[in-house]
Each structure stands twice: as structure tokens, then as C-alpha cells.
Amino acid sequence: MDFEIGRGKRARRVYAFDDVAVIPSRRTRDPQDVSIAWGIDAFHFEVPFLSAPMDSVSSPATAIAIGRLGGLGVLGLEGLWTRYDDPQPLLEEIRELPADQVTRGMQRIYAAPIRADLIRLRLAEIRDAGVPVAAALSPQRTREFSAEVIEAGVDLFVIRGTTVSAQHVSKATEPLNLKQFIYELDVPVIVGGAATYTAALHLMRTGAAGVLVGFGGGAATTTRTALGIHAPMATAVADVAGARRDYLDESGGRYVHVIADGGLGNSGDIVKALAMGADAVMLGTTLARSTEAPGGGWHWGTEAYHDQLPRGGRVWVGQAAPLQQVLFGPASVPDGTVNLAGALRRAMATTGYSDVKEFQRVEVVVAPYLGG
Amino acid sequence: MDFEIGRGKRARRVYAFDDVAVIPSRRTRDPQDVSIAWGIDAFHFEVPFLSAPMDSVSSPATAIAIGRLGGLGVLGLEGLWTRYDDPQPLLEEIRELPADQVTRGMQRIYAAPIRADLIRLRLAEIRDAGVPVAAALSPQRTREFSAEVIEAGVDLFVIRGTTVSAQHVSKATEPLNLKQFIYELDVPVIVGGAATYTAALHLMRTGAAGVLVGFGGGAATTTRTALGIHAPMATAVADVAGARRDYLDESGGRYVHVIADGGLGNSGDIVKALAMGADAVMLGTTLARSTEAPGGGWHWGTEAYHDQLPRGGRVWVGQAAPLQQVLFGPASVPDGTVNLAGALRRAMATTGYSDVKEFQRVEVVVAPYLGG
Amino acid sequence: MDFEIGRGKRARRVYAFDDVAVIPSRRTRDPQDVSIAWGIDAFHFEVPFLSAPMDSVSSPATAIAIGRLGGLGVLGLEGLWTRYDDPQPLLEEIRELPADQVTRGMQRIYAAPIRADLIRLRLAEIRDAGVPVAAALSPQRTREFSAEVIEAGVDLFVIRGTTVSAQHVSKATEPLNLKQFIYELDVPVIVGGAATYTAALHLMRTGAAGVLVGFGGGAATTTRTALGIHAPMATAVADVAGARRDYLDESGGRYVHVIADGGLGNSGDIVKALAMGADAVMLGTTLARSTEAPGGGWHWGTEAYHDQLPRGGRVWVGQAAPLQQVLFGPASVPDGTVNLAGALRRAMATTGYSDVKEFQRVEVVVAPYLGG
Amino acid sequence: MDFEIGRGKRARRVYAFDDVAVIPSRRTRDPQDVSIAWGIDAFHFEVPFLSAPMDSVSSPATAIAIGRLGGLGVLGLEGLWTRYDDPQPLLEEIRELPADQVTRGMQRIYAAPIRADLIRLRLAEIRDAGVPVAAALSPQRTREFSAEVIEAGVDLFVIRGTTVSAQHVSKATEPLNLKQFIYELDVPVIVGGAATYTAALHLMRTGAAGVLVGFGGGAATTTRTALGIHAPMATAVADVAGARRDYLDESGGRYVHVIADGGLGNSGDIVKALAMGADAVMLGTTLARSTEAPGGGWHWGTEAYHDQLPRGGRVWVGQAAPLQQVLFGPASVPDGTVNLAGALRRAMATTGYSDVKEFQRVEVVVAPYLGG
Secondary structure, eight states, X not given: OEEEEETTEEEEEOOOGGGEEEOOOSEEEOGGGOBOOEEETTEXXXXXXXXXXXXXXXXXXXXXXXXXXXXXXXXXXXXXXXXXXXXXXXXXXXXXXXXXXXXXXXHHHTTSOOXXXXXXXXXXXXXXXXXXXXXXXXXXXXXXXXXXHHHHOOSEEEEEOSSOOSEEEOSSSOOOOHHHHHHHOSSOEEEEEEOSHHHHHHHHXXXXXXXXXXXXXXXXXXXXXXXXXXXXXXXXXXXXXXXXXXXXXXXXXXXOEEEEESOOOSHHHHHHHHHTTOXXXXXXXXXXXXXXXXXXXXXXXXXXXXXXXXXXXXXXXXXXXXXXXXXXXXOSSSSSSSOHHHHHHHHHHHTTOOBHXXXXXXXXXXXXXXXX | OEXXXXXXXXXXXXXXXXXXXXXXXXXXXXXXXXXXXXXXXXXXXXXXXXXXXXXXXXXXXXXXXXXXXXXXXXXXXXXXXXXXXXXXXXXXXXXXXXXXXXXXXXXXXXXXXXXXXHHHHHXXXXXXXXXXXXXXXXXXXXXXXXXXXXXXXXXXXXXXXXSXXXXXXXXXXXXXXXXXXXXXXXXXXXXXXXXXXXXXXXXXXXXXXXXXXXXXXXXXXXXXXXXXXXXXXXXXXXXXXXXXXXXXXXXXXXXXXXXXESOOOSHHHHHHHHHTTOSEEEESHHHHTBTTOTTTTEEOOGGGGOSSOOOBOOEEOOOOBOHHHHHHOOOSSSSSSSOHHHHHHHHHHHTTOOBHHHHTTOOEXXXXXXXX | OEEXXXXXXXXXXXXXXXGEEEOOOXXXXXXXXXXXXEEXXXXXXXXXXXXXXXXXTOOHHHHHHHHHTTSBOEEETTSGGXXXXXXXXHXXXXXXXXXXXXXXXXXXXXXXXXXXXXXXXXXXXXXXXXXXXXXXXXXXXXXXXXXXXXXXXXXXXXXXXXXXXXXXXXXXXXXXOHHHHHHHOSSOEEEXXXXXXXXXXXXXXXXXXXXXXXXXXXXXXXXXXXXXXXXXXXHHHHHHHHHHHHHHHHTTSOOOEEEEESOOOSHHHHHHHHHTTOSEEEEXXXXXXXXXXXXXXXXXXXXGGXXXXXXXXXXXXXXXXXXXXXXXXXXXXXXXXXXXXXXXXXXXXXXXXXXXXHHTTOOEEEOOOSOO | OEEEEETTEXXXXXXXXXXXXXXOOSEEEOGGGOBXXXXXXXXXXXXXXXXXXOTTTOOHHHHHHHHHXXXXXXXXXXXXXXXXXOOHHHHHHHHHSOGGGHHHHXXXXXXXXXXXXXXXXXXXXXXXXXXXXXXXXXXXXXXXXXXXXXXXXXXXXXXXOXXXXXXXXXXXXXXXXXXXXXXXXXXOEEEEEEOSHHHHXXXXXXXXXXXXXOSSOSXXXXXXXXXXXXXXXXXXXXXXXXXXXXHHHHXXXXXXXXXXXXXXXXXXXXXXXHHTTOXXXXXXXXXXXXXXXXXXXXXXXXXXXXXXXXXXXXXXXXXXXXXXHHHHOOOSSSSSSSOHHHHHHHHHHHTTOOBHHHXXXXXXXXXXXXXX
């Protein structure tokens, strides 16, 4: 639907997860008959959950824990773990910063340099645990540190920024040639955020194995206030899923995985992301609520400590339960924060679908949440 | 109206009771000239109100009281009354659970087994009072306990779950064959919830006498947050009423009753449910506010104590008036909680209709409640 | 715009004053060049404001004051002034009722009978002041008391109920034949509320000089919650103005005045009512805020004390300024509560119109008030 | 999109900045490669920011400071600086007025006469600082004081009212003939507010170099409540930009600058204004938050002290940072109040545009901010 905002300016109506809901079909199933498994490249996962490479979510320890529970832990290589030998005191400091000093304090703490030795150390720790190793760099840092990362050995390489395009234009520095970089790399690459059909299609053409869908849609970002930019997630995921389908045809059969990244505050949002066409979800807020999460009930993203233009805060998300219980229950709260896998399984069963790929076809309605 | 959420994903705009309102026509009537009577199978009711089989609403005593007042009390057979000899202390315990322990506490209390002897005992109590006997089981429990229920003697059998389909698929257990079950049963069956045209049409084809419309739309559920599933009631009722009309044609004249079940928080909502095409309404919140209600001002549904994935809470709905006054007034509060029958009667009179069937044609408007 | 709510149920989108706004054209004027005068039958008014016949707004004294200021005071003949010799102690009692007893208290106070002698006394008081006399009865009471009213002498007779139709159907009592009643009456009749095109058209055909547009849209009503009925005012006024135009043609030139009655909480709403096609406005809340208003800062309608089904409350609207200042300023608050005439004049000047009739053509936009 | 509000009344859906957002394209850029420069007539500015001629924002000192930082300071000539020799005590008095006396107090303070000698003095102070001199008068005062202003020497003359039309009609006084006035003036004129295509087109035809777009959309106005008038900014800017394009053709190449004025509460809003087609923005709230702003954290407009019909208040906007930091960062808050230029630059870079003119074509979406 196109609307005329004013003379000569048209705009498309776009939708957030909160604007939509899933509805049952004529068939129901048993939750235990439903598969929520996911695979990308040679890797198989029992649950389609990746941890977001944010310091409040993913440490080497939680990455390992998530891997052991059947998901994929993704460690961010530009956070505290690669800037400090022992990040624990700094995590604690961030948690305890007074509200009016939190941005300034994080800017100071994250001003420490990224160290290649720590990159190797952290990745080795994950590798030694025997789970798949996935690590994330921003496009700006990929050229600088990718050799270290490859050398340290990763199974999946994640290039993640607020907006990543296949055609970055720069006068000052030669931008990363994503296509060549991915071509030369031995490991599969997941890249994003992309929030539109076109941007995602171009990323798919670089040879990426997966595309992250999102643009600061998470609870901890203020991108809309600061930049005026907003790509609500329901539309963004559906658009990128559309690009996946068109690229599948164009490429003669290459299936690029669509991974929703942002705006996933509870199990209902996860259900909606898959319903919109995602193959998997990268979880921030929901995993930050586990008692093992490094944030200790606080959550913040990489935009929160940008030195010139911070675009996010440290938000209190609370502590819901241990990680295993957050993923698999049982829940003793009814708010969609615990038993994410169980909720997904039940939503699929109730609507009559038996795997994620099928569930991407579930009927969706526009039902803004104003009252009952 | 279909909207494009994103490439290849379309969605229909659906409506909650809060989104719509009824408007007057050119004629008005006297409220006392209006009939709000309702009949299903051989049973006639002065008011088109069924009590919801929830422990905060329906006990044997309140089911009897509702029957005597001209409605239909429906007792839930999987609640405290069939798990405990004396549920009163447990009702009191639930009412007094601290907010942060309520789900866990209810999970514990409802872990007690359902006893066939208590099913017989409770139903006998209602039968002895000389009112129509209606009892509800979930589809999962219907096979297990239906023999007891039939033996105990019911006039109307209710099969009620969050989503009930005519085509449940299960690998582990052979699912209830609704069509055969209903065919073999001597009493009329009311079944649901169904929230869509197709699901309802299939339920109608099983031979059900009535279909419950709803999917956790009530005040006490968090289905949208936990499962991403939401079927706003105005659209759901209208869709199922559409299925009733089509099935009437397809079956050569079998009229299946449409009973709205959920989202009915005040008398205005009841009016809207009938305006959308419901023949009767199953009341939770509004009856939970009567001083006789077992919840004592609290209200909770069966999803609230699910052992793995609770999807609802215990909500405070208050105590408005004795049951007779809740149904028939007089009201001394203006908020749609008291004199439900009087309000319905007046709404029909004001808009010029003389019975419920006629009133289903009343003009409806989309008028979201944002200010005056 | 028609929307499908569900299979076989379509609904029209309707609009409240809060949903819309007026926008400037290419021309501007001086506020002092603008006329806001209004005339009905032989009566001319400097301002198009009628006081609502509610006890919190209109007493004989305030009706006289409004008349002297160039508007029309309308006295309700079923309120305290015709039930009690001295209503002042009862007004005070209502103001001081605790919140949880206010409905019950008003039901008790308004249970006193209406006295014909007081009707004559109150109307004589207004007549003696030399201002136009207007008095209001409900349709139910019109037959009973109209002779008294005519005998007492009124210039304008107002028949006002929540919904008044030209075709009231009753089995118990013979309803008022509006057409015949108006035909036989020597004074012009204003009748309503009507909220739809058809209802208004039928009222116009009875010979009414004016039609009140509204259905409990005011700040003090809970009609939507209690009855599910809601006729948002922007659409209601525009629809009835449409009926006026069609009836003008049908009747070969009889112009029936459209008077918005309800939902007029500030001067901006008054502007919008005229923009939608109203010729004048009947003011409740805005006049209840004058320091002379009998409500003393409280406001309530006739539905608030219905004995069986009250549909409104006593709401605090505050005291803004003396009546003269409320109407003509100067204002020392910027919130649309003071200088109603000045605001109307300025809105018309700013948008380039010089009288109310012209201003009914001003351009209107849909601009829901969600943020800036 | 046109909607039927009621019979015979249609209305267009219009959009506020809060209703829309900008989305990325397939290309990204480096922020340092982006130009946000702006030029009007012979004047070049590093940033497309004008200060609003409001006493809480623009003093001679802040106008100079803004000029030195690459923007354009616009001094209002009807505020405290031209009524009092020393406005500082009065600014302080306004800041300290109790909330319930603020309108009355401002009405009293602003009742002092405007003095021609002070106009000359204030403009000379700015001129002596070597920055471009811009001063604003209302249309009502332009005839009275323009000679003084011209004599004092200004580089840009701003005529600014809530609504300024090219066709003001007045019986009492001969209105300003804008076309002749502008024709005879040696300096370029910026004129507004205009909020519609037609009004703006007519203003362009007067020979204005720039048009201010707005109608009391700012944080400090209550125009909608008081007058019922509202022209949400996203639509207003897009409409006036449409008029610019059509006038460019009609005039054979005269490019009239479109300057958004109002509703710009944070850097995201600035981004959206340019995205809608503005060439520059006139900033009130955002500059009122600088520590140098005369309002000291408070903000008020000229409508706030109107003697008969005030339409705005004194609102607390807080103090974010020194002016230089508000414009260019670094920010240590993530809320769009600091580093306005950096945020604009980054938004343009992220969406792939290299200058403001190009950025006016960025893709815009309708994304009302209801949740994530």
C-alpha cells in the first residue's frame, strides 16, 4: 500500500511485530510433533536461535552454553572481551553507572583498543568447548581483524553493522569488497543488517550464506529518534524473505538464510519473525534476561557507546531464569520471556505446521494492539 | 482489506471489539419490548449468557444460580472442583498468592489429579437443582472423562480449548475424532475455540450444535505475547457467523449457534458480539465480578497454570454486585459492569431491533477509541 | 470507506473530532471582520452557542446570562430546578458526594418528582429577564409536560434524548407523534440527538427547525462502554449536514439547522463542529467550566442518574473563568477553555472565511493526534 | 488518500514526522563524505540550520554564535530584545513564573512597546560580529518597522506569522502587499508559515526567496486545542516542496527555498524534514536546549503571550549541551538532542546520499510509533 504523504512524496506503510499477529488454520498438531531445527551450511542446530554479539548477551561462556543447548552463540569481537584481559569489573561498572552518566561511562570504557591476542584467546576458548564457533566484526573492522579471526578458526563469520550494504562508497578509505572477501574466505559468512529487499538482494549476491535483517529495531536503540531511520521488523523480514525467494531463482538454487535480528522482545515476536519468513532469529533482549547473561539484567548494543553519536541506551530487561530454562522452560511466568522454544513449538502446533519452513506460510493478520 | 506486509506476505486487517461500535438506525423501541431470549437444541434461555468454565467464574453453586436466572452455567471439569474435595481453601490460597509467585503457585495447586468421582459429584449437584447441566472438558481430556460425564448426565457437553480444530494431527496419541464422538453422543455438543471461518466451518461439519468463538482474547491471557497468536474478537465472531450462514446452506438448514467466548469485558462488548453475529456469549470477566464468583474479585483462565508454558495471569477484576444485579440491575455504576441484560436490551431498543437474530444486522462502524 | 470486519459484516470508518483538524487556505482575514452570528426562525444570536440543558450547566440564572451575552440558554425541565424549590443544597450535595457513591447519590436525588408549578416558575424567571426562552424535555416527558411549557411561554422548544427517532415503536405506551406534535405547536422545535443521516432526515421531515447531533459523545458519558454504541462526532455532524442539504432540496427550500451536541471539550472542537457543517453548537463541558455554572467545576449529564442503567459519571472539568470571559476572553490560559468566540473568530480568519455558513466548506484533514 | 468523514465532507490523511521514517537504500556512504551545506541567495551556510526568532532561542548573542558555527541566526524583532534595554531580568522572570501564572505574566511582560532604537541597536550588534544578519517581523508589524530594519541593515528579511498568506483580506487596515513589499526590498525575503501547497505557491509568486513551512507544530503550541487547526509537518513540508517544483517550472527556473519551521524536536525530525523536501530547517526546541539559549531550558513561542487568545505555553525542554556541541557533538546522550549535524550526516550516509538536494529523494515509510 502506497500513501501520498504530500505532493510528490509517496510512502509505503510498513509494519512492526506489534502491528501483526499469527492466526490458527483449520488444523492443529501436537507440540512434540513439531520440529524447530535449523541448518546453515554444514551446521545443524536444534533451535533456530543465535545469540546477538552484544556484550550484555554473549560472552565466551554464554556462547558455549548456547551452543551446548542446540543454538549458535555469536561472540562480538569489538566488545569488552577483546579489549580487556578481564572484562568482569567493567561489566560490573557498566551495570552500576548512574543513569545520567551511562553513555559517557560506556564511551570511556569502550575507548580501550581491540587486541588481536584477545580475539585469538576468546575464540580458542569457544573452540575448545567443542561447539560451533561464530564471531562478529563490523564492516569497518573486518579488513583489520579478519586474518586474526580466520587464523583463530571460526566456523561461521558474521559481519554485522547497523546498516551493511554491498555497495559502500567512501572517499577516504577503500571500503571492504564484500563479494571478494566472502569469495576468498573458507567459512560461510552471515552479513547484515539489511532492512530492505534491494539491500538484502545485493548482500545475497555477495555470496553470503545468511543475511541479518534489522536496523536498530531493538529495545536498546534510539535510531529513530536520533537518525529518523526506522525499518519496522515485520515488513523488513518479509521483504528480505522475498529477496531470498527471488535470489533463489536468479542464482539457480542458492538458498540464503534470513535471520531476524532486532525487535525480538518475547517469544511471540520470535514466532512472528519466522511467520514473516525468517529461518532463524538472532536474540538480544530475550537472552539478556537469562541469569548467566553478562549484562546482569541490563542490556545494551554497540551503538550505545559510539564516541560521537550514541544511538542507544542501557536498558533494564530484568533476569527471568537460567539460560536453559529461558530456552526450554518450564516457565513460571506467562509473559513470553521463558520457554522460547516451547512457545515457538506450541505456536506452530496450534496453527498446524510441523517445521519452520512450512510455518513461514502461516496466515498473518494486521491487528494493532490497542486494547483487547 | 488485504495489506502487503512485505514482499510476498499479505495480511488482512482484523478488528477487536474496541475497534468498533454500534450505531442507531432511524427507528427506536422501548427496552421492555425487546426479547433477548436464546435457544439451543431443546433448551430455552431467557438471557443469551453462558458462564465460562473457569474456576474464578463457575462453581456448581454459581452454575446453578446462573441457570435459575435464565442463563446457562457451564462447569469446567478440569479445575479445582474435580481435583479437590473442598476447593474453597485452594481458591482462597490462589487469591492470596503474592504477585510474583502466582503462576508457580497455581501450577502447584492444579497439579493434583482430576478425579472421576468428583466429576460425578459436581454434576449431580447441578442436576439436583433442576437447571440445565452443562460441563466442559478440553479435547485432550474428552476421551478420558467423557464416559463419566455422560453417565453423570449432562444436557449440553462443551469441548473447549484455546484452539480446537476438527483435524488435530498427532503422532503420539490417536486424537479425538470429533465427528464420530459427537455423532455417538446423545447430547448436543458445543465446541471451540475457533477463531477463523475455515476452522469454524470444519467444526460445524462435525455435527456440533454450537461453536465457541475465541482464542485467548480475554483479559486474563497473554497468548499474543507468548505465542504471537491473536484473533481479535470482532472479526473472529463475524467470520464464524459467516461460516454459520454458509454451513446453513451447505447442510440444507442446520443452524449452528455461534457463541462468543473471550474479550467480553463489559456490557458494551456483549452488545458488539451479538452485533457481529453471535447468538449468545460465554462470559468470564463480567461474571467473575459478581460477589458470588469463586474468584472473589480475581479472575484466571486455564492457560494460567499450564505446567510448561503458562499464558495468562491472575487479574484483579473487582467485585461489582451480586450475580442477579450484575445480570439484571439496577446499576449504581455507569461502567458497563452491572445490568448486562438491561444494557443489551437498551442497546437493541435504541438501535431499533426487537430480538437478537434481528440485531445481528445492526449497522457497525469502525471507531477506534482514541479520545472523544 | 467501507471495511470488511469479517465475512458478511462490513463497517464504515467514522471519525471523532480528535481524528480531524482544519487547515488554512490561501487567504487570511482579520478576526474582527469575521461574523459568527447565527439565526434560527425569527431569532438572531451574536454567537452560535446554546447551553446544554444539563444541571451542571444551565440554571435559570445562567440561561439568562448566556442570553444576555448573545447566545441561547436552554433550561432542562427534568433536572433539579423542576424537582426542588431550592436546588442549591442538592447541587452542593452532588458536588460533594464521594466518588464511589456518586451514581447512587444522584439516583436518589433525582428520584424526586418533576413539578409543573416549578416548570412555570423557572420559565417565567427567564422570560422576565427579556432574553429568548428555550426549554428542553425528553421525548418520554414531552407529552406529559408540553402543555405546561407552552402555557408558561417558550420561544424555542427543545426535545432532547440520547437517541430520538421520528419512528419510535412501543407496545406499552403510544409514543409521541413528533410530526403531529411539532405541527400543532406554535413555537419552533429543536430535536435530537440524532447521529446518522437517515435518523436526522426523518427528524427533519417532522418539521423540526433544528436537529441536535450527538449520542452521548460528551466527556461525562459512558455509552460506549455500557451499550457498545458510539457515534463519533465529526462523522455524525457531517452526515447530518448532508441530510440538511438533501432535505433542503426535497422540501423545496426548508433549511433545518444542525446543532452539534456533545464532544465539544474546547474551542478547537467547536471550530471542528462548524467545519463539519454544524450551524451552531450546544455546549456542555465548556460552559460547565465557567465560574457561574451550577456544577461548580463538576459536570454530569442526564444519563448519569438513570435509575436502572446509569451511563455517565460526574466528571471534574474545573473552573476556568467567569462566563463572559469563557465566551469572549481575554484568555490567560492557552488550552482552548477561555475565549471560545475569539478562538472561533480567529480560526475562521486564519483559514480565510468570513461567516459560519462559508466556513462549513473549510478544508479538513484526517490527522490523528499521536504525537507532534 | 481522500477519506469520507461524512456525507459531503471528504478529508485527506495527513502525516506528522512521528508517523513516518526514513529507510536505507542499497548503498551506504562514509559520513565525512556527505555535504550538509546550504545556500540561499548569495549566502552560503555550512549547516542548513536557522534559529527560530523566539526569545527562548535567539538573542543577538546566540544569533552571532549560530552564524559563527555555520548556520543562520534569526532575531525576532517583537520580543524582549526590542522592548527592553536589558531583557535579562525579564527572561529570568519568565523562567521563574509559577505554572499557573505563566501566561498572564508573559502577557504583562510583552505588553511593553517595541522600540525602533532597540531594533537598530540589536541588529547593529549582530552586524558588527561579521555574521549574516537576519531578522524577523510578523506581517502585522512589517509595514510599521520595515524601514527601521532595512536602515539598520539586514542580509535576510524574515516575515513570520502562524499563518501568512499572500492574500490577506482586511476591512480595517490596508494589509501588507507582500508582492510589492518584496519587489521593492533590496534584500531577499523568507516568508511563512505556510502549511499547504496553494498557500505556499502564492507566497512563492510574491518573489520570496524562501518559504517557512509550519503552523504552530512546535512543542510549545496549543493551536490544535485552541483553534482546531493542525497541519502535521511531514505532509506540510512535502506539499510545499511540491509547490517549489511546480513554481520552478511556472517561473522558468526560480528556486524558492523550503524551510521547515516547527515540530523539529530532535535530530530524527530534522532528517525527516529534509527527506520530505525541505532545503533547511528553522530550529526552536533543539536550540532552546543549548546552554547558551536565553530560555535557560524553557521554551516559548510568540503565540504564548497573545493578549486575547494565547495559544501556547512555556515548556521545559531542558539543557542538553553547549551550542557547539548541540550542533556538532560529541554526544553523550542517545536521544537526538546533541550532535544535530552529525546525526544528519550519518542518516544521509547510512541511506546512501551525498548532499541535501539528493537526500530529498530518500525513501520514506509510514511507520506510526506504536511499540517496536
